[in-house]
Amino acid sequence: MSMAVDFSDRTKNKIRSLYRKLLKKHGSPSDSNQWKFWCKRPKTYYEKEIIIIESILTQRTNWKNVERAVQNLKMSKLASLQSVLKTNNEIIEKLIKSCGFSKQKAQRLRNVAKFVIESGGIKNLEKMPTNVLREKLLSIDGIGKETADDILLYAFERPVFVIDGYTKRFASNHKLSDRNSYDFLQQLFEQSLKKDYKIYQDYHALIVIELKGTK
DNA sequence: CACCAGGAATGTA
DNA sequence: TACATTCATGGT
Numbered sequence: 001m002s003m004a005v006d007f008s009d010r011t012k013n014k015i016r017s018l019y020r021k022l023l024k025k026h027g028s029p030s031d032s033n034q035w036k037f038w039c040k041r042p043k044t045y046y047e048k049e050i051i052i053i054e055s056i057l058t059q060r061t062n063w064k065n066v067e068r069a070v071q072n073l074k075m076s077k078l079a080s081l082q083s084v085l086k087t088n089n090e091i092i093e094k095l096i097k098s099c100g101f102s103k104q105k106a107q108r109l110r111n112v113a114k115f116v117i118e119s120g121g122i123k124n125l126e127k128m129p130t131n132v133l134r135e136k137l138l139s140i141d142g143i144g145k146e147t148a149d150d151i152l153l154y155a156f157e158r159p160v161f162v163i164d165g166y167t168k169r170f171a172s173n174h175k176l177s178d179r180n181s182y183d184f185l186q187q188l189f190e191q192s193l194k195k196d197y198k199i200y201q202d203y204h205a206l207i208v209i210e211l212k213g214t215k
Numbered sequence: 216c217a218c219c220a221g222g223a224a225t226g227t228a
Numbered sequence: 229t230a231c232a233t234t235c236a237t238g239g240t
Binding site for chain 3 (some may be wrong): 059065101143145205
Binding site for chain 1 (some may be wrong): 219221222223224
């Protein structure tokens with residue numbers, strides 16, 4: 001378990017203020033092409049499965065490549081966890097080749113699919129407490145903190161703040177913290193904001209939108 | 216902490 | 229055309 005950390009009110013206010021600024025500048029991510037699907041609400045089970053698939057495919061990869069792969073899966077009627085599980089890895093590998101690491105990612109898709117289906121589907125997993133579900137996701141080969149939290153936040157709609165390279169840069173740009181470890185930054189954002197998954201979804205998307213194309 | 220797992224788009228000369 | 233860099237990372 002992570003240690004409780006107390007952050008200054010000044011820092012917390014800054015984080016809330018930055019959120020309002022980004023929202024004003026870019027508008028709601030639900031209206032952006034890139035994020036309207038992940039930030040959409042409500043979502044069907046089918047859409048949640050797609051998000052889980054995309055969260056694996058997008059690892060270390062450009063989003064355009066992910067879209068292509070998902071299109072291929074859809075055209076082959078294989079864009080579901082059931083389909084992934086009952087289809088040969090080589091077939092999946094070809095369809096997702098645009099994302100790179102296709103051999104690894106095909107296996108990773110299979111690992112998550114196996115987990116979800118053996119757990120009784122998303123419907124059943126939704127009854128699970130967030131911390132328990134997070135631990136289970138992290139125990140799957142090919143799912144680290146960022147991917148686990150992507151799945152928790154965008155597919156399961158749990159208030160878990162996702163930390164990625166953009167968020168680390170964002171924190172560093174605005175001098176929000178002297179540390180930039182995953183756990184520390186996650187605590188920082190979560191303790192500064194209302195525990196609301198919708199805010200976490202939008203904030204993370206806005207950070208990516210704000211910093212995309214910069215360095 | 217360093218290294219490796221690729222494919223595709225974009226930038227540079 | 230050739231080569232470098234970057235991209236919604238995770239495992240060893």
